[in-house]
Amino acid sequence: MTGRRHRSLFATRLVNTTPEGEQPQVLGDLRRAMLDGDEPPGTPIPIDAVAAFFGVSQNPVREALKILIGEGLVQHTPHVGYRVAHLTFAEFRELYDVRQALESSALRSAVEHATPADDLALRDVHESLAEAVHAGDERAYHARSREFHMTLIAPARMARLQRMYESAWNITEPARPMARVSQPGRVAFHGEHDRMVEAFVARDAERLVAESATHYEHLRSAIEAFAGDPDVFVQP
Missing domain, CATH: 1.20.120.530 (GntR ligand-binding domain-like)
Incomplete structure (x- = not known):
């Protein structure tokens, strides 16, 4: 097991940069958190907590995570979930x-x-x-x-x-x-x-x-x- 101390912290360290009255920038804010190093490799990404943080359903979060998988920033394991990419x-x-x-x-x-x-x-x-x-x-x-x-x-x-x-x-x-x-x-x-x-x-x-x-x-x-x-x- 790796990165245990980070396991429950993902949503607590996110920053919502969306101006008041506009649609949440879920993809941009998730990407920014990872590029800034606020979410270390191996950190689990709880979809429900992230959705609650942005005040959206889980669908926009899943769509954002699919894009981030394509960018190499996120990994997905069936029946386990999403996490910040953890490389050898x-x-x-x-x-x-x-x-x-x-x-x-x-x-x-x-x-x-x-x-x-x-x-x-x-x-x-x-x-x-x-x-x-x-x-x-x-x-x-x-x-x-x-x-x-x-x-x-x-x-x-x-x-x-x-x-x-x-x-x-x-x-x-x-x-x-x-x-x-x-x-x-x-x-x-x-x-x-x-x-x-x-x-x-x-x-x-x-x-x-x-x-x-x-x-x-x-x-x-x-x-x-x-x-x-x-x-x-x-x-x-």
Whole structure:
């Protein structure tokens, strides 16, 4: 059994972002809770409690969960129920390999098509990431790290690739991997981000791809450190 301490907490940590008088945004709010890491891997999803929270019947909840299954964020076991996707470490690491391959493909195009406005956007998110690192804010670091990489490839204007990249990233988010990295580790990663920004602004595609490869090598080493944690990964 894994994640026992989370079993009765799913609905209690949800946030309803629906403006008053509008239909509940069940799908968006469920997805947001998982991507923010508020609902850890393996957390059971009680349909009745979620429906009661949003003030809807169980049908909209079931429909939302079907979509989230397709996105890889939710798993369903017949006669057992739904839960936040709980991966093996091998599956999790494979998603990092997928992300690296897609990012590497996008970076050269991003450099080719980048504008001064893209430089400014990247510097802004990098500065926000620096603030999270220096403050030791794990939650902010989790969010800003993702935003940094998304901003880095955005100038490529490769919509299909970006959707695949975002999908692969999303599946790893419930585990909040970057929030589990030590503070010295986050500082080291931020130094690598510094060098990636420098290469991007210099329009040095080869250097940027090389820096990205080094960064992913270190990311894989970092997640290896908690490969045996049953609250994160399905254990053999």
